[in-house]
Amino acid sequence: MTDPTGDPSAPAVCLDVGSSWTKAVLVLPDGTAAGFAEHPTTSDLHEGVDAAVAAAAASAGRGAGPTPQVLACSSAGGPLRLAVVGAERLSTVEAGHRVCRSAGARLVGVHTGPLEGSAVRELAAQQPGAVLLLGGPDGEDPGVLLHNAGRLARTRGRWPVLLAVDPSARDDALNLLRAGGRTVQSCPNPTPRPGEIVPGPVRDAVAALYARQALGARPRRPGEQARSRTPVAVADGARALARLSGTGVLVVDVGSATTDVHGCGPDGADHPAPTVMTVxxxxxxxxxxAGVLVEGQTEGLVDPVEADLLGPAVAALAASGAAVPADRGAAAEDRRLAAVAAVVALRRHLRYTGRIDASDPGGMPGLPGSGAGRPSPAERAAGDREIGLVVLTGGVFRQRDPAGLAAVAATVRHDPALTAALAQVDVEIDSESVLAPAGLLAAHGRERAAGALLAERLLG
Structure with a gap:
């Protein structure tokens, strides 16, 4: 969509406001990248945004001339923090993990049995963005469910409840929750029978909640331009890259808090390239x-010796926030974690699209670029067909170490679970952080500049 207030003859500052870093790229009207800056993301976003914009302009030595148009996207809200409350431990834990998978959510707590005072306090301390309330298989005694619904209704906190229970008990639980003023969304029961988990519909609801909160703080200044979500900007960049390269593209965006994969098929004769996204x-x-280390071991990418070696670094990174590597060793640890995150995310995405064997019988959820709804099987397949290029992007790859980055690309290219699906596919690294800026340019009527930027800095 073209921004009617923008001047296409003016340069543009393309902002990506992440959970840890705010990145700014100054792009000239012809698509030349003229400056880059980054600043730790601040609590209200504005200080970091202003500093990054000013630094990007200064890095290009710009003084007089047209005022740059600011185009911005954000994922500063991070993942959706999901707590799960259920009756039985094993099925509740498994359902929680499957519901979060690829839907932009992180499981922060599991509470089973009747909620009492200490459990309620623990749940509140976990600061969930939403609570998933389960009741067990259909036909079970709803006593624990109704008790928990009543306790959640009386618990302080603005988080919504996803009520995913037996239809015969749903109305009673719904009435209890709403009587306490709780916002509730009903979903099908993901554990309808013992030993069976059907996560898809609840995942879709979780994905929609993630899409609404991913922006972080909203603009508050008069006339400030509304931001789009970073995953949408990257998806737009992937489409522009697919048009430019003439082939399908897989983009893996490794961030501080989440890792997204965008599968974009080549443009057809009468329709734009379809995109399938997992977060x-x-x-x-x-x-x-910490999640990268755990999932790397689960997927067999990280052996116990490496896990022990990476453990201290992972603990430090999880608490560091917007920190840059202090030395070459720390930079290498960053790259290794980014490579593992990229491989795990790609495996999950390709299981969802059916290009490699699915380890999860329930399938993986897909998030279309709009962030709402679940794509059809045909859309899932179309989003990844004829893949000829994989691009790794994210601030972690802005390292001036060609050999180290080549090793990351090799890890992806030679992963044994991916080789069948990605044989003969080029793997490129967006070390200039131009993919999201190109998406922002394309979405604001600057398609030619977007193409020139990608051709010069990513495909050149």
Whole structure:
């Protein structure tokens, strides 16, 4: 969509406001990248944004001339923090993990049995963005469910409740929750029978909640331009890259808190390239680093010796926030975690699209670029067909170490679970952080500049 207030003859500052870093790229009207700056993301976003914009302009030596148009996207809200409350431990834990998978959520707590005072206090301390309330298999005694619904209704906190229970008990639980003023969304029961988990519909609801909160703080200044979500900007960049390269593209965006994968098929004759997106809320290279280590071991990418070696670094990274590597060793640890995050995210995405064997019988959820709804099987397949290029992007890859970055690309290219699907596919690294800026340019009527930027800095 073209911004009617923008001047296409003016330069643009393309902002990506992440959970740890705010990145700014100054792009000239012809698509030339003229300056880059980054600043730690601040609590109200504005200080970091202003500093990054000013530094990007200063890095290009710009003084007089047209005022740059500011185009911004944000994922500063991070993953959706999801707590799960259920009756039985094993099924509740498994359902919680499957519901979060690829839906932009991170599981922060599991509470089973009747909620009492200490459990309620623990749940509140976990600061969930939403609570998933389960009741067990259909036909079970709803006593524990109704008790928990009543306790949640009386618990302080603005988080909504996803009520995913037996239809015969749903109305009673719904009435209890709403009587306490709680916002509630009903979903099908993901554990309808013992030993069976059907996570898809609840995942869709979780994905929609993630999409609404991913922006972080909203603009508050008069006339300030509304931001889009970073995943949408990256998806727009992936489409522009697919048009430019003439092939399908997989983009892996490794962030501090989440890792996203965008599958974009080549343009057809009469329609734009379809895009399928998955968001992994447990994979990141700062506050998501612990999830990378856990999932890397689960997937067989990280052996016990390496896990022990990386453990102290992961603990430090999870608490470091917006920190840059202090030395070459720390930079290498960053790259290794980013490589593992990229491989795990790609495996999950390709299982969802059916290109590699699915380890999860319930399938993986897909998030279209709009962030709402679940794509059809045909859309899932179309989003990844004819893949000829994989691009790794994210601030972690802005390292001036060609050999180290080449090793990251090799890890992805030669992963045994990915080789069948990605054989003969080029793997490129967006070390100039131009993919999201290109998406912002394309979405604001600057398609030619977007193409020139990608051709010069990513495909050149």
């Amino acid at each position: 992994e809320g447990d994979l990141g290279v700062r506050d998501g680093a």
